Amino acid sequence: MSIGAVVMMVIGCGGLWGGFAVACAVAFKHSRKEKENHPKS
Amino acid sequence: MRDQWNNKLGFLLAAIGSAVGLGNIWRFPYIAGTNGGGAFLIPYFFAIITAGIPILILEYTIGKTYKGGSPVALARINRKFECLGWIQVMVAFVILTYYAAIVVWTVCYLGFSVTQSWGDDPSGFFVSFLGVTDSALHLGGIQVRLLIPFIVIWAVVGVVLYRGVSRGIELACKICLPILMIMMLVLVVRGITLPGAVDGLEYMFKPDWSALKHASVWVAAYGQIFFSLSLAFGIMVSYSSYLPEKTDVVNSAFITATANHGFELFAAIGVFSIVGYMAGQQGVDVAEVAGGGVGLAFMTFPTAISSLPALNGLFGVCFFGALLTAGITSLVSIMQAVVSGVHDKFDISHSKATTLVYVPAIIISLLFITGAGLNILDIVDAFVNNIGIVGCGVIEIILVGWFFPLEKLREEANRYSNFSIGRWWCYALKFVTIIVLGVMIVLNTISYIRDGYGAYVVQDIVVFGWGTILVIVIAGIILNFMKGKDGYRDLHKISHEIPQKEEA
Numbered sequence: 001m002s003i004g005a006v007v008m009m010v011i012g013c014g015g016l017w018g019g020f021a022v023a024c025a026v027a028f029k030h031s032r033k034e035k036e037n038h039p040k041s
Numbered sequence: 042m043r044d045q046w047n048n049k050l051g052f053l054l055a056a057i058g059s060a061v062g063l064g065n066i067w068r069f070p071y072i073a074g075t076n077g078g079g080a081f082l083i084p085y086f087f088a089i090i091t092a093g094i095p096i097l098i099l100e101y102t103i104g105k106t107y108k109g110g111s112p113v114a115l116a117r118i119n120r121k122f123e124c125l126g127w128i129q130v131m132v133a134f135v136i137l138t139y140y141a142a143i144v145v146w147t148v149c150y151l152g153f154s155v156t157q158s159w160g161d162d163p164s165g166f167f168v169s170f171l172g173v174t175d176s177a178l179h180l181g182g183i184q185v186r187l188l189i190p191f192i193v194i195w196a197v198v199g200v201v202l203y204r205g206v207s208r209g210i211e212l213a214c215k216i217c218l219p220i221l222m223i224m225m226l227v228l229v230v231r232g233i234t235l236p237g238a239v240d241g242l243e244y245m246f247k248p249d250w251s252a253l254k255h256a257s258v259w260v261a262a263y264g265q266i267f268f269s270l271s272l273a274f275g276i277m278v279s280y281s282s283y284l285p286e287k288t289d290v291v292n293s294a295f296i297t298a299t300a301n302h303g304f305e306l307f308a309a310i311g312v313f314s315i316v317g318y319m320a321g322q323q324g325v326d327v328a329e330v331a332g333g334g335v336g337l338a339f340m341t342f343p344t345a346i347s348s349l350p351a352l353n354g355l356f357g358v359c360f361f362g363a364l365l366t367a368g369i370t371s372l373v374s375i376m377q378a379v380v381s382g383v384h385d386k387f388d389i390s391h392s393k394a395t396t397l398v399y400v401p402a403i404i405i406s407l408l409f410i411t412g413a414g415l416n417i418l419d420i421v422d423a424f425v426n427n428i429g430i431v432g433c434g435v436i437e438i439i440l441v442g443w444f445f446p447l448e449k450l451r452e453e454a455n456r457y458s459n460f461s462i463g464r465w466w467c468y469a470l471k472f473v474t475i476i477v478l479g480v481m482i483v484l485n486t487i488s489y490i491r492d493g494y495g496a497y498v499v500q501d502i503v504v505f506g507w508g509t510i511l512v513i514v515i516a517g518i519i520l521n522f523m524k525g526k527d528g529y530r531d532l533h534k535i536s537h538e539i540p541q542k543e544e545a
Contacts, residue, residue: 001239002243002247004248006246007079008079008246008247009242009246012246013306016299016302017299017303020303023296023299026460027292
């Protein structure tokens with residue numbers, strides 16, 4: 001497999017799944033903060 | 042009373058389940074491979090940022106803020122916009138009827154894959170199994186062998202839909218999505234360990250930078266993003282209308298989009314590894330066997346499954362099982378878009394609204410399991426996607442972007458969001474998306490008028506292509522003028538009906 005193809009595959013998967021991981025981490029952090037601020041809700 | 046998602050995770054799984062459909066598995070790899078390979082990822086990422094995520098945020102915000110299926114939500118923005126909502130719902134209804142038929146074929150092939158019943162000629166087997174006639178107008182009768190899977194699929198959809206959003210769709214997606222991921226993981230792992238897989242991946246990812254100079258590649262990227270995310274035919278507006286008020290929509294759109302596109306790229310690795318292996322076995326170039334759509338799933342893949350060195354049955358079950366789970370979650374979302382449109386406007390219960398959609402959908406869907414089903418489906422799918430959905434998308438964004446203060450929707454989107462979106466969102470929608478979708482609809486229309494579609498004769502195209510578009514528009518106009526429940530366009534009059542559940 002050519003280097004160009006490997007690089008584009010890594011960029012594609014890394015970009016999308018990396019973006020997904022960051023968005024989930026932000027949502028998780030936000031939800032934990034909400035629970036700490038409003039423990040009963 | 043309107044239902045509500047149990048929590049944000051339930052909503053996200055349902056939205057991802059809707060977006061991840063058959064197109065992710067059989068459309069994306071071929072589109073990428075034939076539009077610059079790895080270089081296609083540049084316009085693809087650009088389209089995700091400038092169109093996919095912005096439209097998703099727009100539809101989530103409209104649904105969550107105006108609490109209704111597409112027609113009612115748009116009517117609450119401006120009562121003149123309701124007609125567009127009904128046209129979107131009718132587009133969803135038509136897609137529902139033929140999408141079910143594809144899922145029916147998938148169920149049959151799930152069984153066939155255990156023993157590879159298609160024999161040495163999967164293409165011929167597919168054509169004879171469906172009893173394909175020579176013309177879309179030559180129906181050839183209902184294929185009796187498809188009736189039992191047809192009943193099973195519609196029964197499953199019925200059970201899920203009658204149970205409602207939280208107890209039906211949410212539960213179905215919580216079951217189906219993990220199964221889909223496991224099956225896809227098996228496919229990818231097996232695919233990349235096959236000899237010749239590298240050739241398939243090379244075909245798929247080798248960048249051809251010169252392709253970026255062609256406008257058609259950019260239009261293909263926007264088209265892929267647009268169709269893949271189930272945008273502009275009411276699904277995302279409908280799903281987000283069942284969200285509690287204090288729910289983030291901006292980050293939810295990022296999660297949905299990245300999960301959907303991440304999945305399709307992952308699936309593409311599996312698909313092209315196997316196509317590469319098959320090309321190696323046949324001693325031909327990958328480009329010769331690479332394809333997309335129905336042909337890839339029901340002709341190319343069975344050939345590849347039969348040529349595997351071991352565990353052919355397991356591999357076939359994983360492939361068609363993945364298609365089936367992806368298809369079911371998308372199918373229920375398409376039907377829910379129609380059900381919520383009917384339920385929110387007319388003074389009827391959820392069960393009644395479901396029946397009003399369910400029964401006609403089953404009857405019309407029978408058309409797609411006749412001998413002419415494959416040809417009719419091909420024409421209807423092309424016209425509904427390339428004219429219907431793209432047309433709805435461009436009109437939706439023009440109406441909301443230019444005839445409504447988009448800034449107000451941006452404030453609504455940011456109100457409870459994990460992070461805020463800036464003014465770039467408005468510019469992306471008002472300029473980039475409208476221009477690209479506008480170009481798409483113009484090019485598609487010119488192409489269909491001038492060249493027709495595929496090898497079909499004019500009568501077939503007029504009846505099932507342009508005829509379907511005409512029926513959608515007329516039905517949308519009629520539904521728009523039908524009398525709804527009192528004050529359905531007034532958000533405050535129905536707000537007391539929305540139960541206030543705790544946000545997750």
